Amino acid sequence: MARKKAKEVSIDHLSAMRALVxxxxxxxxxxxxxELKVATSTIARKVSALEEMLGVPLLHRSTHHVALTEAGNLYHARAVSMIADLDDTLRVVAELDAEPSGPLKLTAPVAFxxxxxxxxxxxxxxxxxxxxxxxxxxxxxNDMVTGxxxxxxxxxxxxxxxxxVQPISRNDSILCASPGYLAQRGRPATPADLAQHNCLRYLHPEGDPRWHLSNGKTVHSVLPQGNLQSDHSELLLEATCAGLGIAEFEIWxxxxxxxxxxxxxxxxxxxLDNALTGRQIYMAYLPNRRISTKVRVLREFxxxxxxxIGELPEGLAGKVPAGERRKR
Structure with a gap:
């Protein structure tokens, strides 16, 4: 079906856009x-005027249901983003000379x-x-837009x-064990020695089950073997502290x-290189939050x-040869 050519129509575009959303x-x-405290006929006229201006239908209407057309899907996605940008700009301008206020939503990993x-x-x-x-x-x-x-x-x-993104810290990972375990089983000197140890393995559906250890340009890949594996890092940490074996953890x-x-x-x-956890800990935010005062004060705090927090503490750094530490 040929689409109508868009035409000039007198319309409050922003009001109609908000109504459609x-x-x-x-x-x-x-x-x-x-919700908008207007008559249903008023809402219908706004959408009709919008469709007439654009020259395409945006909604399939029935008595009890509405659905977006192909053009409506495209328009709705852009409209949601534009309204969010506009509302955020209005909030930011209002906050310039005011105390940071209002809702602020933050997400982070559970253990962290x-x-x-x-x-x-x-x-x-x-x-x-x-x-x-x-x-x-x-x-x-989380999807930051929908969430x-x-x-x-x-x-x-x-x-x-x-x-x-704003980096907070390097995100170093190491192998570790309790002093009691190492006193009883010995301290491995090379990655090959790990075959003689009880290695506790972290499971993740997107993670590599192997431990990748490098010394200079040589990389050793080891598949840890032991009597415990889990998808919960804090459970593995409890077992490691109890002297059960050797495990991989992020420094933080x-x-x-x-x-x-x-x-x-x-x-x-x-x-130790771990592609899943990466090399940095980040704070990340959407471009339209760049100038928000409340987001800025949270980032700075x-x-x-x-x-x-993801780097080896200074007092212990000397125990790791300088040539093998990650460069800042």
Missing amino acids: RIVELGSLSAAAR GRRYLAPLVAPFLKRYPAIQLDLRLTDNH GFDLDIHEGENYLDNLI LIRDLLVSGALEVVLPKYR MAERLKG
Whole structure:
């Protein structure tokens, strides 16, 4: 079917755009009309005027249901983004000379959130009491647009397309074990020695089950073998501290245990590479959140307090030969 040519029509385009978005989100013209406190006929006229101006139908209408046409799908997707950008700009301008306020939605991994973000919630909200913080902890990457997230803290580089990123820290991983286990079973000197040890394995559907250890240009790939595997890093950490075996962890998860001596680095001359967790811990946000005052103060607050958390503590750095440490 040939499409009508777009024509000039007198229309409040922004109002019609908002009406169409609410119709789609609520599922009917009448529901959108009730929310917007106007007559259903008024909502219908807005959509009709929009379709007449564009020269294409945007909605398939029935008595109890509406559905987007092909053109409607394209228009709706752009409209949602444009309205979000506009609303965010209006909020930012209003915030320029005001105290940061309003809802602020943050997401982070579960273990990371419990260890590092939970202690920071109260200090942040005491400093900015007009902000309403919504903190969601998950080990899956959320869609920041559909989830309405302002800031995402995660390790790894696999999810950063179309986002602005700010590195917080390197994200180093090491092999470690308890002093008791190493005293009983011995300390491996090379990756090949791991075959004689009980290795505790972390499972992830997208992860490589092997441990990749490098010394200079030589890379050794080892498939860990042992009597425990799990998809829960904190469970493996409990078992490692109890002296069950050798396991791989990111530094941020075990910093305090390394400092206290509860865990020791295994194979300190070798660097451990993990493509799943990546080399950096990032804060990521959408381009339209770049100038938001409340997002900026949250980023600055977190960056100051989380700096370097994924790196080997200074007091232990000397135990790892300088040539094998990752360069800053």
